[in-house]
Amino acid sequence: MEIDYSHIKVIGFDADDTLWVNETYFREAEEAFAQLLSDYETPNKIDQELFKIEIKNLDLYGYGVKSFILSMVEAALDISNNDVSIQVLDKILKIGKDMINKPVVLLDGVEEVLKTLSQKYRLILATKGDLLDQERKLEKSGLNQYFHHIEVLSDKKEENYSKLLNHLDIKPSEFLMIGNSLKSDILPLVNLKANAIHVPFHTTWVHEQVNEKETNGKDYRTIKSLRELLTILN
Structure with a gap:
């Protein structure tokens, strides 16, 4: 009809x-994030853990890049059992800032x-x-x-x-x-x-x-x- x-x-x-x-930039960021944490887990497992944390945080942070950055930091700490270096955390923040500054x-x-x-x-x-x-x-x-x-x-x-x-x-x-x-x-x-x-x-x-x-x-x-x-x- x-x-x-x-x-x-x-x-x-x-x-x-x-x-x-927009979504293309998130996929690229997820790949970069998985590469940073490759010493701890497989890319597929890292993606799964990041997604779980993103969903858990929606009610707290809402949607958008800033929420995604916070979830990446939390996921990095969880996946590494709090062993992730300051240098890696700094690179995660850079991934987020690069996303915000995308054309x-x-x-x-x-x-x-x-x-x-x-x-x-x-x-x-x-x-x-x-x-x-x-x-x-x-x-x-x-x-x-x-x-x-x-x-x-x-x-x-x-x-x-x-x-x-x-x-x-x-x-x-x-x-x-x-x-x-x-x-x-x-x-x-x-x-x-x-x-x-x-x-x-x-x-x-x-x-x-x-x-x-x-x-x-x-x-x-x-x-x-x-x-x-x-x-x-x-």
Whole structure:
């Protein structure tokens, strides 16, 4: 059944891996981290332990690079049984700082799509992570002019989006979310009877992956490129 987007007033765009490259840098950092701790464990085991600690720390630190840095330090101490050297810890901090200073690489068609849609809709950036880091990336991206405002959410669950819709003073049917994560950008909105369009990125963090049972019967659309929005919404 064709989805009707004629009632849309506000479009929310996810940031990382929807507008610009992000997850690729985390994968590179994980490889560098595993190399630093190669005297203690295998790369696969190191990845598993780091992931466990990241998930454990989400409620405490939230999402983003700073949370990831703290989790790497904790994982290094755990994996080495507190034997890791100050030099290695210093290199872990450097990995994190390098991630923060990475260039913002826009994905294909991003600026063209935002420029066109901003003439008809109110656009917002709806992302999660560290506020300072996301504001920095938005500034580097040069896309500020297309967004009415930026919303950095502590998480992307139904209750977070409900608060956002109330803040925007719109009905769920008047909101469309665009993002690469089914778990964070799509399913919560569909459950609220809002609209969502999935734009997959080639790399997805394990924590953001969902199974077929979770997506069965859910009313959303998947596109290959943001450019397809121009055909769908204009």
